[in-house]
Amino acid sequence: MPETSPRPDHPSAPARRVGIIGAGQLARMMLGPAIELGLTAPVLATDPAESAAAVAAQVRLGRHDDEQAVRDLAAEVEVITFDHEHVPASVLEGIERDGATAVRPGPAALIHAQDKLIMREKLSSLGHPCPRWWRITSVQDLVTALAESGGRIVVKTPRGGYDAHGVRIVDDAEQAADWLSEHGELLAEELVPFTRELSAQVARRPGGEAIAYPVVQSVQKDGVCYEVVAPAPGLDAADQQRIQGLALAIAEDLDVTGMLAVELFETAEGEVLVNELAMRPHNTGHWSMDGAVTGQFEQHLRAVADIPLGSTAPLAPAAVMVNLLGGAAEDLAPGARAALAADPDVKLHLYGKSVRPGRKIGHVTLIGEDPEDLLARAHRAERLIIDGPDVPVGPTTPGETR
């Protein structure tokens, strides 16, 4: 069973109106659960054709970095929450100071998902396991970091990165000099010789109630989440609990409200190191929509609206998720039809986005007994959908990237 903190009986009223800043697929996938919970969920979109804007009952047009646009949305709801972490802290601090609308997660927590240097400093000061890291403010710092880490480092822009953006592996200080002059400071990290990536998700309410999901294994493809297996194969109950405990501790230490994803490196010694934090539903949690009693999108809404959290118990011994990344087919419908005809257990989630190579345009999930079997079937569905039904599907190896 996932680890759970006590369920406190604290006095604040649950929200009925939750505004969502941003209208990507994460906002989109909150809309169904919002309907079932009886919540009103207007979204702030920059374009009426965005993934969530196309299907939301209430859409406000405006940018997430336009203070007035964010304030206007906040004025019509009790809580605002996020599709992404790019809203400026100053905007959120102003809304929080005014006190009329709750910001969840709050800006003091969210900064750790916005700024990787602040995240590293905070986690290190709390004693949570991180890769070795260096604050880089000069070329000399880069040279030092390279020397101390065996000649190769990962350099990251502290802000604005996502998926593979804002990350470089360098073996010469010159290779990051342009970023240094552009950003002023950078984060450097050792290259962790990890054996695989894990993700630990927890949900936490304002009063402190928190609950962990099973720890999952994730596989990236070109820096983008591609494949998830829940629970992580071969992780015994003690390790599951230890890692869940780490994620719950981080949520509490940073006072997160909503969903928190802790992306982790697992080393050959079975140690885990924190890679990234995300304070919203996360790609590594999409399996839970079809594979857990409470999906992460419902759970995020419950957490930020201050509604008691739901069970994170899995519905089957194994669940898998495979992302649909834009491929040859511009129209996904014929391939989707073929995939669903071939396998009535496949659960399909389309984001209503136009197809561009490598773009996240949807995902499929499957639940069952054997993760290898589920992955093979999920990849078969993936290929039918993104290549179209007329491209022959060969045998597929789980975890294979093409």
Added chain:
Amino acid sequence: MPETSPRPDHPSAPARRVGIIGAGQLARMMLGPAIELGLTAPVLATDPAESAAAVAAQVRLGRHDDEQAVRDLAAEVEVITFDHEHVPASVLEGIERDGATAVRPGPAALIHAQDKLIMREKLSSLGHPCPRWWRITSVQDLVTALAESGGRIVVKTPRGGYDAHGVRIVDDAEQAADWLSEHGELLAEELVPFTRELSAQVARRPGGEAIAYPVVQSVQKDGVCYEVVAPAPGLDAADQQRIQGLALAIAEDLDVTGMLAVELFETAEGEVLVNELAMRPHNTGHWSMDGAVTGQFEQHLRAVADIPLGSTAPLAPAAVMVNLLGGAAEDLAPGARAALAADPDVKLHLYGKSVRPGRKIGHVTLIGEDPEDLLARAHRAERLIIDGPDVPVGPTTPGETR
């Protein structure tokens, strides 16, 4: 495993736009699955505050019996389907004749859910098991039916009934004379000495692909569906298959597309008799939203949009559903919060409707091992929500009506 017909590979294209006539809770609960499937689903509502209209991205205002309003919705989609069965057949026949928009289920099928006399005639001619019944066009017919059935009959208006409306038990012809002059003809049926009510749901695509859900047990309260257990306790595999086969046969015989619910009486001898038909998602199938691989709302959309059907396999040995019928609490949020705090496995579905006594305003589901335990917990949640959190919840007997 549920019985399945072969998956034919027929040539029509799947629809991307499905218009829903009517904006009650059944339309509302289609919206989340429509988002995930990437379908556009405008609803025709008589009032913007209706259950589905309040949360749909696209709402057209108009009455379901206004031919122009129905035609206008049909003109912007590839398929129309229904929240209820009250659209006049003449309107649907016209749209079908024009051929630009598919009507699913079609009017030739839907008539059997609209007119109980036509349904009885058809099922009897096909040899499907029905209670004894009489077409009543005169007081003398009532007298005859009463005499032939031991002095007591059920009288139904052929059209327009729902829940407890349009049904009377009479032991004297005079008790139905007013209806007879009002409606011209009535349906009379024997009072079946049933031991319980069952419901068999199937989904069927235009090309004939069909799949059955587990047969469930339902309990009414004042003529309204109140409590469902899936699968029906004590029904062995052979009986499950026999009854699923009956429902699949009816779907094929009547050329139903979409979800079909066959409400049944089970007698002490283990015989089943068809009570009513519904050609849409049905209250007895709400458990499947949280208790089956493919919920009935997603399945209905897949069937009418001609997308291959999904697995109906249950996610746990037992699932229960209890309706929330309007009670003392006008504001459901405090009780809902208490119910979710008390039981993190409870799945809540609110319809966004104002509270009136006995009105269907939501439902809860639970999945697990033991139906008795699940029912007790579902009723505890129900009482907290509809009475409010300040009314003490006593011990509850499964199936008990209060």
